[in-house]
Amino acid sequence: MAKGKYGSGRVFQPSYKATDGTRKIVNKWYVEWRDGAGQHRESTGAKNEREARGILNMKLAAVFQGTAPRAEDKALRYGHIREDLLRYFRVNKMASLEILADGTESAKGLTKLDEYFHLGARAGDKGDKIAAFSPKAWEDNFVTARRREGVSDGTIANSGKLLDRMFKLAVENGRITVVPKVMIPTSPEPREVYLSKEQFDVLVSDKGMANRFHPLLTFLFYQGVRVTETLNIKWIQIGLDNGVFQPKASENKTKNKDVKPLQRETIKALRSIEKNGEFVFENVRSEGKNPVKRLEKAFRAAMLKLRYGKITWQCSQCREITNAAAPGPDSLAVECPSCKNGIPMQYHFVGPTPHCLRASTVVFYRESGMSDPEIMAITGHKSSKAFLGYSRTLVENVKTRMDAADKTREKVQKEIAAA
Numbered sequence: 189m190a191k192g193k194y195g196s197g198r199v200f201q202p203s204y205k206a207t208d209g210t211r212k213i214v215n216k217w218y219v220e221w222r223d224g225a226g227q228h229r230e231s232t233g234a235k236n237e238r239e240a241r242g243i244l245n246m247k248l249a250a251v252f253q254g255t256a257p258r259a260e261d262k263a264l265r266y267g268h269i270r271e272d273l274l275r276y277f278r279v280n281k282m283a284s285l286e287i288l289a290d291g292t293e294s295a296k297g298l299t300k301l302d303e304y305f306h307l308g309a310r311a312g313d314k315g316d317k318i319a320a321f322s323p324k325a326w327e328d329n330f331v332t333a334r335r336r337e338g339v340s341d342g343t344i345a346n347s348g349k350l351l352d353r354m355f356k357l358a359v360e361n362g363r364i365t366v367v368p369k370v371m372i373p374t375s376p377e378p379r380e381v382y383l384s385k386e387q388f389d390v391l392v393s394d395k396g397m398a399n400r401f402h403p404l405l406t407f408l409f410y411q412g413v414r415v416t417e418t419l420n421i422k423w424i425q426i427g428l429d430n431g432v433f434q435p436k437a438s439e440n441k442t443k444n445k446d447v448k449p450l451q452r453e454t455i456k457a458l459r460s461i462e463k464n465g466e467f468v469f470e471n472v473r474s475e476g477k478n479p480v481k482r483l484e485k486a487f488r489a490a491m492l493k494l495r496y497g498k499i500t501w502q503c504s505q506c507r508e509i510t511n512a513a514a515p516g517p518d519s520l521a522v523e524c525p526s527c528k529n530g531i532p533m534q535y536h537f538v539g540p541t542p543h544c545l546r547a548s549t550v551v552f553y554r555e556s557g558m559s560d561p562e563i564m565a566i567t568g569h570k571s572s573k574a575f576l577g578y579s580r581t582l583v584e585n586v587k588t589r590m591d592a593a594d595k596t597r598e599k600v601q602k603e604i605a606a607a
Contacts (some may be wrong), residue, residue, distance in 0.1 A: 197221030199240040219244040267314030268271055268303035271355040297346030304330050323369045338532040339371040340504035348372035381540050382547040397490045404469045406457035412549030412567035415542045419479055421468045444568040487542050497539015584591050
């Protein structure tokens with residue numbers, strides 16, 4: 189179709205030759221348009237040309253936004269582009285790929301996508317057709333619906349980013365021509381939760397967690413390494429004599445393999461471990477499947493015992509906390525007083541987690557006077573933006589400096605006057 193006055197589409201009323209030889213006009217308005225898949229034509233049911241042009245504009249807008257069904261999409265289902273995504277993660281050895289206890293490949297946020305697209309609803313079913321994907325239905329039935337379940341936008345965004353990546357891979361692989369529009373909510377600001385050095389010392393004392401966790405916790409606090417990577421560290425990566433640690437690029441998100449120094453408390457903790465396998469923290473790993481979950485459970489129990497955390501109502505969107513009564517068997521969730529649209533709060537644990545020790549590392553070394561580049565060399569951050577997400581400053585320390593500001597100024601002024 190040649191482009192005319194109305195771009196890549198047109199409205200028209202078909203004509204035909206009657207039996208008497210005259211040319212007749214069909215009393216129906218049609219639209220015709222072109223996208224990357226080719227030419228399309230359909231009857232509109234419009235009463236006049238103006239209504240027909242409105243329908244054509246909607247068709248062209250859908251093509252422009254990437255939300256229109258395409259001819260080559262009709263046989264393509266969610267399960268097909270899901271397989272492409274996992275294959276991409278696997279081939280590129282990306283940290284996003286997760287291996288479940290049963291050996292199944294997955295990724296954070298994928299399970300809810302499987303449910304939304306009805307994957308496996310019937311034996312051998314590949315889920316819904318991609319041509320049927322609707323951005324509005326996605327926003328209403330996934331994003332908004334999950335928010336009303338009290339789920340954080342950060343969790344919802346994990347699923348949205350996976351779906352968007354699937355569509356982009358589908359375009360790269362020639363399965364579809366245009367990436368459909370996927371609404372991805374903005375993740376909330378990171379939780380400003382960490383343990384101070386004084387709190388950490390209590391955690392690794394007789395009042396805190398069991399002794400078998402102490403070397404692992406010490407490594408997490410002083411070295412700033414992520415929990416999963418730490419649990420997978422092998423003795424061959426540790427040099428106690430020269431006090432260094434060799435990260436494994438495939439085990440961390442930033443693919444960092446630069447040699448890291450070991451802090452003296454870390455060296456002391458590692459020397460206390462009895463070697464009984466190739467993994468440094470074999471005693472924590474050997475207690476059963478999913479050691480990360482078991483560590484989180486023990487850590488949460490310690491936080492509650494030490495009163496560093498509590499179980500209360502919290503909004504997953506704005507993080508506001510409300511100290512309402514605990515829910516009963518038939519009671520409704522507490523509605524967040526700050527959020528709109530009836531967002532329910534969640535009654536759960538609020539406080540530090542093992543991952544928060546990575547933020548604690550940054551706070552500890554900042555309080556010790558180290559520069560941000562030096563601390564980034566310890567934590568392995570390549571991006572200053574990502575690093576600042578873990579940066580915290582103790583309010584108590586700032587307040588102390590503020591309270592002392594007038595006395596410090598008075599001292600300086602006296603020195604200036606005496607000079």
